[in-house]
Amino acid sequence: MSLVPIYRPRPSPLHAAGAGSTTALCVSLALVCALYDHPVVVVAVIAAVAGAGLAAGVGSEIASAARLSVPLALLVTVINPLVYAEGNTLLIRGGSVLGHRFDITLEALAAGGLAGLRVAAFVMPFALFAACVDPDELLRSLRRVSYRSALTAALATRLVPVLARDATRMGDAARCRPHPPGRLAVARAALSGSLERAVDVAAALEVRGYSAGRRAARVRRSPSRHDVRVLAAAATVACAAVAGKLASAGSVEAYPRLEVGLGPAELTLSALLLLAAALPFAGRSARLGVARA
């Protein structure tokens, strides 16, 4: 299992929908993480992504990405109270270094926890995107807008497992040496090898006319029933998030005292997120459509 989720075709509405539609859903879920730090809303995003991932058959990929985000979230949680000394509830009185007091407050710790949770939540929609969106189709959709950027993204997706295999091989070779080189030397060689691979890929692109720079022909595609459902879910999430923000839902004040507002607005928004994420999978027609695809 790769650390970074990799797209593989599967019979699910998220895979059957166009790359643009599924990307829109993932972006709308990421938008919620960008707009809110309310724990209930953020947990709702995590649950929505996890549910959609499970229903789409990419649960293990999402779980793997979630595991990857845990150290980052913990790091944020730990660093925040060391950097911010605000808050009324003092937990540990630290010393003073270069004029900066290192007091640990409950509020700073809680704010760190919320920020860490938000970081973890941010990873989730991107994991869903990487696992469910065909990078080739995305490249095709974006070709007329920003071809080179889209190609870079598609290439990165393709090369990640190749480079991971290269690094594993080099690790094995290092174990075969009577005096194994340091990790830094192996990492440097792996990096240098990846640059060589990049040059090879660039040469392969050149001989296939990459620099001809012709504008790609437009490809028209009628939206499928999966597109409609996934886009409806994306629109629901985005509208609910923006509307909730305009209505000042999900307010969190960390300092001087931690205040997390929890009312009908937050609960409704969270429920809407969960329902919207389930929308692409709802009903018999969604499953039948996938079976035919």
Place this chain on the structure above:
Amino acid sequence: MPEPVVSATGFNYRYPEAEGPALRELDLDLAEGSFTVLAGSSGSGKSTLLRALCGLVPHFHGGDASGELTVGGLSVREHGPAELAAVCGTVFQDPEAQVVMGGVRSELALALEHRGEPAAAVARAVEEVALAMGVAHLLDRRTETLSGGELQRVAIAAALVGRPALLLLDEPTSQLDPVAGDELIWLLRRLNEEWGTAVVLAEHRLERCLPAADRVVAIERGAVACDAPPADFLAWAAAGGGALATPVARMFSLAGLGPVPATVKEARESLRGAGLAEVGAPAAEPSPEPSASRLPWRRERRGAAALKARDLWLEIEDGPRVLAGVDLRFEPGEKVALMGRNGAGKSTLLRLFKGLQQPTRGRLERAGGVALLLQNPGDYLVHDHAAEEAGEPALAAAGLAGRGQAHPRDLSGGERQRLALEVVLSGGPCAAVLLDEPTRGMGRPDKDALAERIGDLAAHGAAVVVATHDTEFAATFADRVVLMGPGTVIADGQPAQVLAGGWHFSTDVARTLSGAGGALTPAQGARLLARELVG
């Protein structure tokens, strides 16, 4: 006379910061629809010539070019790779590095999309090329799920999708097993005959591709040394010491027979013509079944084994059975070729012996240290200078004395391989030395040097086990061949017993002589023919 698709007149090229030119005073005309093989030792300039034909030289690599080289009427000095892509498709050595997209269909469409072709035209071209190249069943597969052979076919289809007049291939079979390699060569011949696509193919294993070629261009130090039909090229190569000659051509040359044949079929006909029909005729009695002759000569030698595997199993959880009850014993000083098709378990067995993986069942015994050289020698070389990888004695043993300041990546494939071998041997004497596919992409001089080194190691008491697809190399160095089926040993014996009567696992000399006298190498075949001629 067809129009030349490639025309070179006094073409020279020097890489940036290189001391000498990589291509010198090149004069060459390649006709439309021809099938040309580029021959030459490592570093002779074959790959540079191919890179010049597709425009990467000088536009991608930089450097200085002079003289004239046109491809499909376009001068490579004035037109870059993108313009030349309309007239020539290019396929490189490593299929992993040239496949760009995640899906096969997108991969095939890429070149036409770069040209801005309408979607309907792209879809039709993809469908047609996929059917023509036999990859239609792969169209909806992800590229990372393809085998090496499938990936190389997809790369060729992607190069052909725009129907170029010329297809350039740089050692496309070097990463493939022999079955996939042979299939690829015949696929190229078919597209050359049916579509009229001119093919220029650089290869080390000429015996594999000469039967398909119309013409061979030998490159030496960047210049054309020979430009002739295969039979004339082989006569030239045999007269010049045989470094580029095929095994059968060398056998004929050593036996003083002529003309030098280009294929096994021609060789048999030639033997019949020389009154040696019974040598080349199918043996009246087939060679003994290798598995039935389980080496009584070896059973007598029962000292301490260098390596021993007893009832060795490796079963991947939720996956296939890789090894199933392997019993093997390698004696000190033995030189063993471990053969078998891809997936038979050769590499896995070597990794288990080294301890990189653990068996799920069975016992392994090692009499001492085990050195393992994995398939890609470049993986062992992690420093900026060769001298940092191994000491001066090791550099000298690798034939790199005085080149300690060279960057390992600037060494040739054969030099890298020798250096990596010395790196794994630098821990002192080993009970066993294991080499995994060490001859991939190697020319004959490098293989001869490796065979000599293997002999040295065995003479010092190490058991040397080489996993290889290269039957010619196995016949040269080994005194025992172990043939593996999927996860099991299916034959184990002296090379003549295992390889002389084989169909696929056999040498060209043995095929020509139908296994007569157990001759496998050109020298053995020539001795047999000489005896027959005298008799």
